[in-house]
Amino acid sequence: MNDSSIDVTNMTVAFGHKHALSSISLSIKSGEQIALIGPSGAGKTTFLNSLAALTVPTEGEIALIGQNVRNMKDPKRRAKTIGMIRQQFDLVNELPVIHNVLAGRLSEWGLLKSLLSLVFPQEKQAAIQALKKVGLADKLYTKTGLLSGGEQQRVAMARLLLQNPAIILADEPVASLDPARSEDLLQMLIKLAAEGNQTLIASLHSVDFALTYFSRIIALKNGKLFFDLKNNEITKDRLSELYAIEEEQND
Numbered sequence: 512m513n514d515s516s517i518d519v520t521n522m523t524v525a526f527g528h529k530h531a532l533s534s535i536s537l538s539i540k541s542g543e544q545i546a547l548i549g550p551s552g553a554g555k556t557t558f559l560n561s562l563a564a565l566t567v568p569t570e571g572e573i574a575l576i577g578q579n580v581r582n583m584k585d586p587k588r589r590a591k592t593i594g595m596i597r598q599q600f601d602l603v604n605e606l607p608v609i610h611n612v613l614a615g616r617l618s619e620w621g622l623l624k625s626l627l628s629l630v631f632p633q634e635k636q637a638a639i640q641a642l643k644k645v646g647l648a649d650k651l652y653t654k655t656g657l658l659s660g661g662e663q664q665r666v667a668m669a670r671l672l673l674q675n676p677a678i679i680l681a682d683e684p685v686a687s688l689d690p691a692r693s694e695d696l697l698q699m700l701i702k703l704a705a706e707g708n709q710t711l712i713a714s715l716h717s718v719d720f721a722l723t724y725f726s727r728i729i730a731l732k733n734g735k736l737f738f739d740l741k742n743n744e745i746t747k748d749r750l751s752e753l754y755a756i757e758e759e760q761n762d
Contacts (some may be wrong), residue, residue, distance in 0.1 A: 515577070516541040516678055516710040517562060522571035524557055524734075531557040532734045534571070539710060541576075541677075542692075544701060544750050546721035547714040549731035555714040558731060559680045561596050562712070576677060590618035594676035596700075598683040600663045602670075604656030608647065611666050612638040615673030634673075641669035645699060657686040661692040668700060679704055685720075692716070695726060710725050718750060 517539040524532040530540040533556045539545060549743055560566040562573060564580040573580045575592050583589050594615075602611045609632050615713045616634060617625055624633055632638065642648045650658065655666060664684065671679065672760050681700060685693035698712070706712040712729075715721045721728055730737040730753050737753055738745070 514540055518574040520572045521566045522656040525569040530734055535736050539747050542708050544711040544725055545727045545729055546725035547712055547729050548721050554734040555731055556682055559682050561594055563680055587618050593678045594666050594671050594674045595680045595683050599685045600667045601657050607652045608650045608655050608666055609638050610639055612669045615670040641672040645669045661688050678710045683714050686716055
């Protein structure tokens, strides 16, 4: 079995004449948990979108579990390889919680089963078990839009549990929550990924959360790899240099 979960080689992403990412190369082992940090506009979301095959690199290559993302055309295989969770949650507020959770199965179901599930939820027990893991088993038929932000993010996590991808990408998953709920949700995400032996890359605004909960930190600045270090190797001077642009912009 390939021990490498993600291999990025000389990846560049350009939008017109603007380079969002420039010549990034790195390798991530299966099961690693990594924090992605950097100032606003550093390219973090573009980096995650490229790994998710939502943005096609202008140059270079990305391999997920040994397969080039450019060749991952089968939606079922892509769904089993990589899953994404964002701060916006990507939920349908008008639907009950169970239907949003079961959306994690849609890539495996045919059209008929997917439509039937809107009336008679399919694989209901799997949804219940996923919601139990995130502490929301009592919200099964609650309209999703009535939940708090933290509860909605847990619904998104339960959906990810049903999808069960090998790699989880989290793009600012707790940015819209207050500090206490942010910490609880981040701990839950890390725990669930560890239990599933899934690779996790989480983009975070909070450097404190990154240093507290992740042993490896990848930093982007101006679309380039600024550092890729263990958390105990990161100094205050290195962080000050990383975020210097933001400080200059605020002056």
